[in-house]
Amino acid sequence: MTGFRVARGGAQERYGLEPDLTCLGKVIGGGLPVGAYGGREDVMSRVAPEGPIYQAGTLSGNPLAMAAGIAMLDLVAQPGFIEAIERRTQELCGRLREELGRAGVPAQVNQIGSMWTCFFAAGEVYDYPTAKKADIGRFARVHRALLERGVYLPPSQFEAAFLSSEHGAQEIDATVSAFRDAVAA
Numbered sequence: 001m002t003g004f005r006v007a008r009g010g011a012q013e014r015y016g017l018e019p020d021l022t023c024l025g026k027v028i029g030g031g032l033p034v035g036a037y038g039g040r041e042d043v044m045s046r047v048a049p050e051g052p053i054y055q056a057g058t059l060s061g062n063p064l065a066m067a068a069g070i071a072m073l074d075l076v077a078q079p080g081f082i083e084a085i086e087r088r089t090q091e092l093c094g095r096l097r098e099e100l101g102r103a104g105v106p107a108q109v110n111q112i113g114s115m116w117t118c119f120f121a122a123g124e125v126y127d128y129p130t131a132k133k134a135d136i137g138r139f140a141r142v143h144r145a146l147l148e149r150g151v152y153l154p155p156s157q158f159e160a161a162f163l164s165s166e167h168g169a170q171e172i173d174a175t176v177s178a179f180r181d182a183v184a185a
Contacts, residue, residue, distance in 0.1 A: 003027050004076050005162055006113030014113070030072045034065035075165065085114045088172060089163045092116070095176045103183050108134075115160040118142075131158060145182035151175050 002011035003024040012019050021039035028036050038044065048054045059065060075081055093111040096118060100107045106122035119125040120142075121134035139157040146153060151174070153161045 001025075001027075001160070002113070002115070004072075004082065005115050008076050008082050028072055029065045029068040032065045032068045033059050034062070034069050036069075081165065082113070085163055085165055085167075088167060089114045089116055092163065092167075092172045092175060095172070096179055099176060099180045099183060103180075105183055114163045116162075117157070117160050119157065141185075142179075142182045145185045146178055149178035149181060151178045151182075 002014075003022075004010070004027050007014040010022070010024075011017065012022065019039065020043055021037060023035065023037045025035050026033060028034055045051055046053050089111055093109045093116050096109045097107075100109070100118075105120065108119045108121055108123075108125045110117050110119065110125055118139070119131060119134040120136075120138040121130070123130065123133065125131050125134060134157055136157045143153060143155060
């Protein structure tokens with residue numbers, strides 16, 4: 001889930017982790033049905049033809065998905081690509097925090113890379129127990145109000161929203177305006 005969203009190499013790059021196995025889903029193909037995995041040599045050597053574990057799939061090697069994957073990898077390889085999306089996400093989240101402050105609504109807008117979530121909670125949210133203290137009823141009402149205003153976010157308090165390279169100043173302005181109205185409603 002963090003691949004290309006918190007760093008080009010995902011959370012493992014950002015936090016200096018060395019995983020046993022890395023799995024990427026449809027982010028690698030810009031939303032098309034594609035996935036990839038890789039890992040340490042001792043783990044990967046267990047996969048056929050070298051090892052006893054066979055891996056295949058109906059869409060393995062699908063030409064459209066592979067072309068999308070190549071295009072996505074070319075995009076994220078561009079210098080500053082990931083950083084630009086993170087800056088726009090920081091701008092969006094900062095402006096959402098300002099709107100919440102103006103409205104006097106206790107909430108936290110957590111963000112890492114291009115991933116973000118708004119928790120309607122007075123205290124800091126940093127793990128599942130603190131997230132569970134958030135007002136999911138208010139989240140649901142704001143989510144519904146955002147949908148009515150054309151802003152589509154994940155429907156659960158416990159899912160992350162993402163910005164993409166296609167979200168620019170106009171989309172951020174529209175989101176902030178809709179958020180302001182949704183919180184007021």
